[in-house]
Amino acid sequence: MTTRLEDLPVVVIGAGPVGLAAAAHLHERGLPFTVLEAGDGPATAVRQWGHVRLFSPWRYTIDAASRRLLADAGWVEPDAERLPTGAQLADEYLQPLADLPALKPHVRYGARVVAVTRLGLDRLRTAGRDQAPFLVRLGDGTDLLARAVIDASGTWSTPNVLGASGIPAHGETAAAAFIEHALPDVLGADRDRFAGKRTLVVGAGHSAANTLLVLAQLAQEVSGTEVTWAIRAASPARTYGGETADALPARGAIGTRLREHVDAGRIRLVTGFSAQTVTVKADGEVEVSDGVRALEVDRIVAATGFRPDHGIVSELRLDLDPILGSTRALAPLIDPNEHSCGTVPPHGVDELTHPEPGFYAIGMKSYGRAPTFLLATGYEQARSVVAALAGDWAAARDVQLDLPETGVCNSNPILGDETAAAEGSSCCGSTPTDVVAPAAGRGLATGIAGGLLSSPLTLVSASQSGAGEQSGGCCG
Incomplete structure (x- = not known):
């Protein structure tokens, strides 16, 4: 039948x-x-x-x-x-x-x-x-x-790779044991992997911001913990977002807290950085290079989307x-x-x-x-x-959505981050610059922002069929 x-x-x-x-x-x-x-x-x-x-x-x-x-x-x-x-x-x-x-x-x-x-x-x-x-x-x-x-x-x-060209950076696969993907439990189950270590966080979305915030907290609790944040853009303005103008106060607070840590030097910011090569040295140190600058760290968080x-x-x-x-x-x-x-x-x-x-x-x-x-x-x-x-x-x-405004929006891709920020908008600039905010300590590290995610990440069905809030903005 x-x-x-x-x-x-x-x-x-x-x-x-x-x-x-x-x-x-x-x-x-x-x-x-x-x-x-x-x-x-x-x-x-x-x-x-x-x-x-x-x-x-x-x-x-x-x-x-x-x-x-x-x-x-x-x-x-x-x-x-x-x-x-x-x-x-x-x-x-x-x-x-x-x-x-x-x-x-x-x-x-x-x-x-x-x-x-x-x-x-x-x-x-x-x-x-x-x-x-x-x-x-x-x-x-x-x-x-x-x-x-x-x-x-x-x-x-299916997270994105660390390499900036959409494919793994040279040496990325071999260095997999030293690389975390988005949202490690820095203050909980994964604490021992980050405490007293130098961590590099790569990415410009909310997942990166969350990790950076919790790493900054860990750095205040455990000496020797250092945090470096590397982004491809010329400015972190897009990651900071609308701050007090955001209709979701908790989302706006992520950018505000992150900016404060960077300005205070607790998070070292490197802009215009695109990971090209990852090298694990004999002493266990990891070097991440964009072809011009080399960042020496102990662990990497690839919050690249x-x-x-x-x-x-x-x-x-x-x-x-x-x-x-x-x-x-x-x-x-x-x-x-x-x-x-x-x-x-x-x-x-x-x-x-x-x-x-x-x-x-x-x-x-x-x-x-x-x-x-x-x-x-x-x-x-x-x-x-x-x-x-x-x-x-x-x-x-009859589709209807009630979504809270972020307080920033750039619909002009010609503007770089600096110009966009000046005009009250924000998106991905691409002009490489050098380290913007050097922080104390060696190497670069980045951490998970203090306990707030981004938008509900449908992070995948359990295998991503839906998971939580993942968003974060354009370019990682």
């Missing part, structure tokens, strides 16, 4: 914040669904940065459909203005959501998706394509059929922007070469549609390499896409 396409479930990849939001909306719409999560529980990726506090309060981190389902089950919503940590986001919201009877039977853990295609069709075949079910293959060889696929797997598991991995859907017909890796329609709204705003125009199913009918990437992955994603944006994407799958196109296109 032939299974009708409309009788098959919608497969959601990833049980992070955005993936579970999609599941909640699918339930409300009465559409059958299955959530596939690579981890052993919901919010696996979020828990990896559970020590970090979001700068977005609870009112921006709870999806509307999820709130309704939880409220019906007697859930007590956290204080709307409180700032949750990643662990609190997972324990107080996402775990209870995933455990609801409406969702729990439909969520499969330990189910890593390795490929998505059309049953009996490769990418070349056109005839009958829109009527063929999706075939979703898992790592254990299981094949599932779906009427549609929503990829909310995020990007947490994330990139999407579309490998599992290589047999689907995607229309990806050649720069960002998002859809072509979404790219102009989020391109960091043009905008440094923390907010974007409302967008939904129309901007997320590919030539492959029924396939959508939402959440952090939908932004490709753009770093300004906010969790609230992912929730609205989920609502819009699910409404479209239910055939309610009026609701799908």
